[in-house]
Amino acid sequence: MRDDLPGRPCSVAAALNLVGEKWALLAVREISFGNKRFDVIARNTGAPRDRLAARLRALESAGVVARRQYSDHPPRYEYELTQAGDELRAVLLALRTWGDKWAVDTPPSVFGHSCGHDLDTAVICRHCGEEVRSDELKVRVLTPGWTRRGPA
């Protein structure tokens, strides 16, 4: 993928540039479930094997997953999440919460949280602990040379 993104300089765009390709986040989901092997990831995501191989290579060079050889002769590899990959869980959780509400009739699976309840997530501000609401944010663009086009 190209490195200088078109449009507004934005870490959302930069993030999607790394993990926004088809199957990438589902591969991360499977690895986060502890499924480290190519075959299992392929079956559980439904991704074509060639695409999955390409994505895992891309995720590896993006620093999201690490590929570990667990056997010589024949060479066999498994995948695990780096710290960057592990922190993608927050994105997956937000997507899951949204998907449960807006993309499916009834949640196909539920996360039991250690607090004893089923998980329902919110995104909060670390400083004040409050859930983030749309009208409470003011964007400051720090990139010189980016002239805002259009309102807001």
Place this chain on the structure above:
Amino acid sequence: MRDDLPGRPCSVAAALNLVGEKWALLAVREISFGNKRFDVIARNTGAPRDRLAARLRALESAGVVARRQYSDHPPRYEYELTQAGDELRAVLLALRTWGDKWAVDTPPSVFGHSCGHDLDTAVICRHCGEEVRSDELKVRVLTPGWTRRGPA
């Protein structure tokens, strides 16, 4: 996009089926910034116009954005977020926080939060208020007929 997804039944996959195509989330980002017009969204995302038109139609039929005519003769439309679209902000915030840390050298923009600090987000469990950690979750798959393949 096809409606019966391959692989593990999962609301992350279902969510990505609706908003995971290229440019979709960036279009939502722009609309969430108050940029309602096609031209502005096209410039600020960098998306090709034909793709953007197709995405906005898809997002509309997914119930994420609404298209409103603001002029007859010539017909002109603008876009706004539905409640579903608005709630995608949680996903965008999680992606932004991740991207700021892992996808760019230095954040190209910052959100000032109404609490007085710059925004830094965390994903918490609504029940206990604690930040969600990977090892605290137990998946329960509710879909009958889905036999777990591979560990976890």
Place this chain on the structure above:
DNA sequence: GGCTCGGGTTGGATTTTCAAACTTAAGGCG
């Protein structure tokens, strides 16, 4: 010898994506 397992690669058809040019319908300017 022939089966399976694991982690891919290869080939060829199908879809998507892309950038640039074009369309349509006003409105403004001189």
Place this chain on the structure above:
DNA sequence: CGCCTTAAGTTTGAAAATCCAACCCGAGCC
């Protein structure tokens, strides 16, 4: 009037990504 601009797309033709099925290779098993 003629010409430029704004707005929201559509069209075109070529390039790139995706998909699926089949193949490969080296073990280990029966």
